[in-house]
Amino acid sequence: MSISTEVARRRTFAIISHPDAGKTTLTEKLLLFAGAIQIAGSVKARKASRHASSDWMEIEKQRGISVASSVMQVEYRDTVINLLDTPGHQDFSEDTYRVLTAVDAALMVIDAANGVEPQTIRLLQVCRARNTPIITFVNKLDREVREPLDLLSEIESHLGMDAVPFAWPVGMGKSFGGVFDIRRGRMRVFKAGSDRLSDQHDEIIEGLDNPEIANRFGAAFTQARGEIDLIEGAAPPFDEAEFLAGRQTPVFFGSAINNFGVQEVLDALVDMAPPPGPRHALQREVRPDEPKFSGVVFKVQANMDPAHRDRVAFVRVCSGRFERGMRLKVARTGKETRPNNVVSFLSQRRELLEEAYAGDVIGIPNHGVLQLGDVLSEGENLQFTGLPFFAPELFQAVEVADPLRTKQLRTGLTQLGEEGAIQVFRPVAGGSLLLGAVGQLQFEVVAHRLKTEYGVTARMMPSRYSMARWITADEPRDLKKFMDANMQHIAYDVVEAPAFLIGSSAQLRVAQELYPNVQFHALREHGGQVFQKKVGDSAFA
Known part of the structure; x- marks a missing residue:
């Protein structure tokens, strides 16, 4: 096949959500429905021998959470799907941001009981800044959840995009009867249990006016019917151009744990998500x-x-x-x-x-x-932009419990720093290495990985620093003058980019006033080569 033909077959997307919305479960079920795995690992059965395919770290298997993004490639309907699972926990948001630079679309998972949560909003802002197309899956309809109209309104108000339902739930929790496919005019009947490997064997009832639906599902369908009429009159029609521009999101409903609604999402990704672009x-x-x-x-x-x-x-x-x-x-x-x-x-x-x-x-x-x-x-010098590192907000000094393992500690921290699991700073004036993190859980994961992967027991100690800014200057002498005068507060990160470590925002303001020729950056891009002077609120709130 030609390159253009092969490119047209590709769909590369990330799954994003707030923790516990069911993202990793949905990832498993998408792989299951695509035929890539034979049995789905239970995310909640933490002591069981099976674990989610996307969770491979020992600490992930112990805690039942995703702390590292993972990549999976499967082929489905003659389409090559590259699926990137991301950490849901906000402490690992940097890893997620970097993954979002590598995808062409996103699948957003929302817990129907909790609605749009803070971490979801933050991730969606990054997608919106990149105009990434988003497909929405509202999960856990088999539980007692919020009204779907409220969820739809919340998606639109918080995420700033039109939500276009492609399906609509009939009931919820114990009265959850299934979902009505608005485009095809038929209802897929819900059946509990996760042993189905395809939606092909589900019971289908054709027609919105089919009396069988009203007879079987009573008040739940009466309410759903009224909501569907309301949506068809008020919601904008699906517009592919608006979707591809990241201004409209198709919405699907289901229950990933019961394999219900998964097939529709998988088909939507193939049919609607864009192939790779420029x-x-x-x-x-x-x-x-x-x-x-x-x-x-x-x-x-x-x-x-x-x-x-x-x-x-x-x-x-x-x-x-x-x-x-x-x-x-x-x-x-x-x-x-x-x-x-x-x-x-x-x-x-x-x-x-x-x-x-x-x-x-x-x-x-x-x-x-x-x-x-x-x-x-293949020879051309290219530099792709937009791979972010954020200034840490938490700091801890780190020492090795056994001095004979000092070399292993430095090796482990260098490698973990280079992979972005933690930010590692080497103070110019000497002393203990400093770890910088966005969230507290990063320190726990690093300590666990140092012990299990490098055989090092590390001691974490409080630090007097609460802020870091990478520093540059147009004139090298201006930068050297600042660094010489503030030697006790200067450190290098893993790519040898100099940073100013400070204890308060007041200290930063004083430094900015005294050294107007030095730039202080809250964000750096890869390699320390490109610094972004202003972090846009909409993208990195």
């Missing part, structure tokens, strides 16, 4: 069907296989065709690499990859050669 580099716009390969590292994961102490760079293919063993240039270093053991993923299950096309996510095992944001190409 991506902007500093030098030019890169089209997906260009003949030459280019790709960007949006995630680095250490120790996916602890037995081999490996580091895998996750690369989003931006253009062309990848072939195993081809000569590629790393734009940051100018060095050439010929990756031969490139893999595709079904979470922790890997398969050796011979070729890939724009939209695919490939894994390149390496030993520190590739960093977050690195661009690989």
